[in-house]
Amino acid sequence: MEIYRLTIHEAHELLKKREISCEELTKALFDRIKSVDEKIRAYITLDEEGALQKSREVDKRKDFTNPLTGVPVAIKDNICTEGLKTTCASKILENFIPPYDATLSVRLKSRDAVILGKTNMDEFAMGSSTENSAFFATRNPWDTTRVPGGSSGGSAAAVAADECIFAIGSDTGGSIRQPAGYCGVVGMKPTYGRVSRYGLVAYASSLDQIGPITKDVTDCAMVLNAIAGRDIMDSTSADIPVPDYTLSLKPDVSGMKIGIPREYFGEGIDAEVREAVLNAAKVFEKMGASCEEISLPHTEYALWAYYIIAPAEASSNLARYDGIRYGVRAKDYEDLIDLYKKTRSEGFGAEVKRRIMLGTYALSSGYYDAYYLKAQKVRTLVKRDFDQAFKKYDFILCPTAPTVAFKIGENTDDPLKMYMNDVCTIPVNMAGLPGISLPCGFSGNMPIGLQIIGRPFDEPTILQAAYAFEQATEYHLKKPCIDSDTASSGEQKCDKEPDAGKGVIA
């Protein structure tokens, strides 16, 4: 097998045994990127020089105790990396090189992970397809005419196309889980407060959360071990002990109670998606868990409340991009107001402007109660639905997204249709819960994501459930067929007709 295809745990074993060097692995990944990224376009910035230098340092040190040491990672371009451009896929930060690291970057660096580069995304994480990047759209490795999902589309595509060993994303309304689902990889949004947000360029502060995108559930647990925990730089990070998440990797769900919310299987949910998720429920039942249909009655309002709260916070968070201190400034302006207007008109894309306007309106004097305050009340109700359910059920099972990845350009003229893509993931952010997406089938050639939602800070349970499902199935072993790599290497086998039923244990 080509070493760029390794998972973290596989790479770790080989590095530890010195069967491969970190430099070899890093080089293999850059070769891989050079051969396929032309088609996928997952990266905005590559740091080949920095990564190779780091890899040589790691090889010299010869200490591979930590599973992330020497493992190449791709980081979403809204997470600050000192000395490495961080653009948020926006023109307004096109030239921004942070003089500081996000806590996430510090944690990865302190474990000697090798940062390959920064991945493409929807501008300021606003979008569900990565088409809102100011620079270019990323393509889905399973079908390059389709979107990889978003907003962490670059990270998910990079993992699916083996352009990194693992990646980091951020999730405000589904931005890790939905692209992970669309790209057939594992993506987790941890509980709000589990991972420090310091240095994550804010979209909606009360909803944003950083998380891993990996090739399997074991890797997800390993990354979470490294990045979770209290950070004095982030007041909203929780002062709750971090367990060893790899201890949850037991293929055992017997006796667990699973809630299947009927609201996530209604109108707009693709029949094949529904079937795959219900099929997954059967897998769990076969392993000794019990499934019951439940109701989360306020689900339908969550999306609309989200589109008040997130834009409201965004309108304030993005106000600092005024061209005064950093970033891009418009060239010709008359006075201060004109400088603001031109800089922001030229610097922001259409979706960002749309959300800034929505949020500004929602917070305006005289409208605050009707919009923002009301939305916060809805948020409380959404959270209460989950609290009720978790009194009885250990986790909740539902689709990650209503459909599989759609065609590039299919939804760009219809923001409301685009927003519907996050209907299954948004309630989880609104309630601050942990959620994980992992592959549970295919519709044609396109992967289907299964979402497992847990209690606050109960990442261990959803990791255990996800691991059990993964062990019982083979969906995660399927790889996309990227045309150019069949041409360049005969090794890659493309599954022409993936069979959704094939992976289910008898």
Add this chain to the structure above:
Amino acid sequence: MNYETVIGLEVHVELLTKSKVFCGCSTEFGGEPNTHCCPICLGMPGVLPVTNKKAVEYAIKAGLALNCEIAAYSKFDRKNYFYPDLPKAYQISQYDLPIARNGYIEIEVDGKTRRIGITRVHLEEDAGKLIHEEGKNNSLVDLNRTGVPLIEIVSEPDIRSPEEAWLYLNKLKSILQYIEVSDCKMEEGSLRCDVNISIRREGVDKFGTKVEIKNLGSFKAVRRSLEYEEKRQREVIEEGGELIQETRRWDEVRGVTVSMRNKEEAHDYRYFPEPDLVPMVLDKDWIAEIKANLPELPDARKERYVKEFGLPAYDAGVLTSSKALSDFYEECISHYHDPKVVSNWVMVEMMGLLNEKGMEVEQIKFKPEQLAAMLRMMDQGTISGKIAKEVFRDMFETGEDPEVIVKRKGLVQISDEKELERIATKVIEQNQKSVQDYKNGKQKALGFLVGQMMKETRGKANPQMVNEILKKLLG
């Protein structure tokens, strides 16, 4: 027609914490522009605020000293507006759940105590400064001040005259200095004040149309602008005009207020809860601890001066009006037995010189114990009261010990009986007419002879002994 003036004050005070309210940068005043900054106070992408506990403590302390209720649950909100001195384009402030509310300050007006309500005290961050260079078409931004903790103290519209506003401000400043949460230096911007003023016909309950005045650089400016504004408003009404709700700018040079913007142009700050900071649950025990450690406040100290030291209320009021002055006084009486004597020297000589030189108590060169030492030299007869004034002035200017000054200037009092008798004999010989007058019963003549002796000794003769010796020699 009689009108009643209604005034409310909004005072912003910088807190004396060492570091800023949401990051670790220094709060020190001055410094090269943009040197007390970090990614957090510069509002760089992705950074987050973390609340400085000391700033919260100081805000609670201020709330308690202003007789407020302290909130059990308080939170921060964002106040959104664009300006280059505000790097995040929002100020972290407090909207509906301030740290303290419902307090009061007592002031004395014409011998009567007036209680002025305090609506609220809230904690927020300061903005930076814009520097407009003369003759240049651009402005420079200095963000050293960005993120320095501020408390905003809002009064109820209980103030009824510019004089009361002035008294309120002095009292507020005094209290905040006593509890050492702020140095309240208006010239350094650590105390800033906006006022709201309206007038209404006497006996009418409804408030008149209020005007906000900005750009007030001193307490004097506050008083003058209010005096100007109450007159202006009266004239507008009496001429049959209508007042509009607006913000006016005080023009210190011309002594007038000028319209800045009206109500329609007012900002919509789009306040909403700051999602980057968790709400504060203010622990009861912590508040109790802060309360227990509050120092003596000016009113209590004044009362003590009257009771313990027997000072007149007026003197006690003057001495306690500023913490620095009062501390100086107390330090002095810890080295000297008679508080009344010290009070006289501090209030007359010391404050006289301070006024004359336009100086603050903090700038005094000599130490309180030096004044005490000088007073003891008087008691011991080393110097006379008259000489003491000269010594005091010298001490004020040089900061030298009174002993050193007396020695340097040769001011030691002549108490040697023989020496004084020698001089007295000489004076008697030279002033026979006065001697004759005295012998004829003119007591005044003795005074003249004493004066001559003082002149002869350049004021150094012990006045009591001079009297006695002259009387003895004149039989």
